[in-house]
Amino acid sequence: MNPDNLTALITGSTRGIGYHSAALLLQRGVRVYINGRDRQQTTAAARSLDESGMQALPLAFDATDADQCEAACAALSGGVDILVNNAGIFPDAATAALDIDEATLNRAWSLNFLAGWRLVSLLMPGMRSRGFGRVVNLTSGYASLNKPGRNLLAYRASKAALNMLTTTLAAELDEQEDVKVRAVDPGWVRTDMGGEQAPRSPEEAAGDVVWTAMAADAASGALFRYREPVSW
Ligand SMILES: NC(=O)c1ccc[n+]([C@@H]2O[C@H](COP(=O)([O-])OP(=O)(O)OC[C@H]3O[C@@H](n4cnc5c(N)ncnc54)[C@H](OP(=O)(O)O)[C@@H]3O)[C@@H](O)[C@H]2O)c1
Numbered sequence: 001m002n003p004d005n006l007t008a009l010i011t012g013s014t015r016g017i018g019y020h021s022a023a024l025l026l027q028r029g030v031r032v033y034i035n036g037r038d039r040q041q042t043t044a045a046a047r048s049l050d051e052s053g054m055q056a057l058p059l060a061f062d063a064t065d066a067d068q069c070e071a072a073c074a075a076l077s078g079g080v081d082i083l084v085n086n087a088g089i090f091p092d093a094a095t096a097a098l099d100i101d102e103a104t105l106n107r108a109w110s111l112n113f114l115a116g117w118r119l120v121s122l123l124m125p126g127m128r129s130r131g132f133g134r135v136v137n138l139t140s141g142y143a144s145l146n147k148p149g150r151n152l153l154a155y156r157a158s159k160a161a162l163n164m165l166t167t168t169l170a171a172e173l174d175e176q177e178d179v180k181v182r183a184v185d186p187g188w189v190r191t192d193m194g195g196e197q198a199p200r201s202p203e204e205a206a207g208d209v210v211w212t213a214m215a216a217d218a219a220s221g222a223l224f225r226y227r228e229p230v231s232w
Contacts, residue, residue, distance in 0.1 A: 008213070009033040009080045011063050011119065012087025014045040016191035017138065020206030021084060026054035028214070030082065033059040035072075063087050063115035064107075069122060079126030082134045082213050085116035085162070090155050090193050097153040105154045112158035117165055124169070124179065133179035135169070136213045137162050139223065141185050144232060163223065163232055170221025180220040184212040187225065 008025050012018040014036030022032045026049055034046040034056050042060040049056035059075070061068040073079075089111050091104050116137055127133025142152050143159035166183040173179050186205035190198040212224050222229045 006081045007031045007033070007076075007078065008082035008084065009035065009059065009076070009119075009123070010084040010086050011035045011115065013084075014038075014041050016193065017186055017189055017202050017205045017209060018084070018086040019045060019049070020202045021086065021209040022056060023049055024206050024210045025082070025213070026050075026056055028210070031055040031057065033057050033076065033080065035059050035061060035063070035087070037062045063119065064110040066118060069115070069118050073119070073122040076123075079130070080123055081127065081130075081132055082136070083119055083123050084136045084138070084209060084213065085119060086136075086138045086209070087115065088112050088138060088159075088193070090152075092152055092154040095151055095153075097151070100153055105157075108154035108158040109161070112155065113161040113165065116162055120165070120169060120181075127179050128173075128177060131178055134213045135166075135179075135181040136209060137166050137181070137183045138209070139163055139166075139183045139185050141187075141225075146231065166223070167221045167232075173220065180218070182212050182218060182220060183223045184209055185223060185225040185230070 008030050010018045010022050013022045013034045022034055025032050036042040039060040043058040046056040046058040059072055061072040091108055092100055139159045139162055142156045143163055166181050169181045187200045188194055188198040189200045189202055189205040191202050211227050223232055
């Protein structure tokens with residue numbers, strides 16, 4: 001894999017883990033589409049990453065909007081080689097399962113799962129026809145069925161569905177194809193979502209995301225935490 005010829009789309013890369021993942025991929029010579037909902041913020045983020053002449057390209061769209069996703073993917077004339085489904089929300093930290101409202105469940109489902117499925121549906125056929133592709137899904141330990149806990153049902157369930165997307169897609173791909181689908185749990189990270197108390201920096205988490213995308217020998221259909229395969 002020659003990074004100079006690769007193109008990536010990272011959803012939710014105007015800040016946080018997505019932004020720093022973009023910076024690391026750009027440093028490796030990958031051309032990166034920067035995404036967020038707001039056109040100005042997305043352009044500003046891409047410009048700030050592009051300072052040293054790297055190829056950060058703004059692509060503003062709302063990943064929960066099917067029409068916007070289709071239009072954005074249609075604008076990617078050559079498709080992408082790497083898709084990082086990073087955009088996510090954490091909407092129900094202190095709410096018990098029976099107190100959640102349907103709107104919150106739908107918002108989490110719509111971004112944390114459905115947007116990833118939609119973008120894969122739009123972009124993976126191109127990866128398969130070109131014979132190379134990497135999909136990285138940002139998940140969380142909160143989605144693990146082995147670690148049940150209180151609250152966060154919207155977040156847990158939507159990320160668990162994203163995990164299922166990871167394993168199902170990988171199982172449907174031919175083993176001979178160089179198209180890999182992986183999930184990464186970045187740990188608890190100091191971002192707008194993770195807050196200031198989180199122990200990991202977004203740069204550290206981004207290093208794991210990029211490793212998950214680029215690792216030549218890492219399995220497909222697997223979950224990685226701190227660059228090691230872990231159980232779902
Ligand atoms: N932080 C943690 O501790 C942690 C732990 C485990 C997993 N994760 C996962 O890691 C990923 C990144 O988290 P983060 O902490 O970096 O989050 P963050 O700082 O809140 O950033 C979220 C990004 O998503 C974008 N976004 C939100 N809604 C969007 C939409 N509808 N369409 C397109 N982009 C959208 C935001 O951009 P705009 O607002 O500009 O649109 C922003 O760039 C998430 O999937 C999260 O669940 C985070």
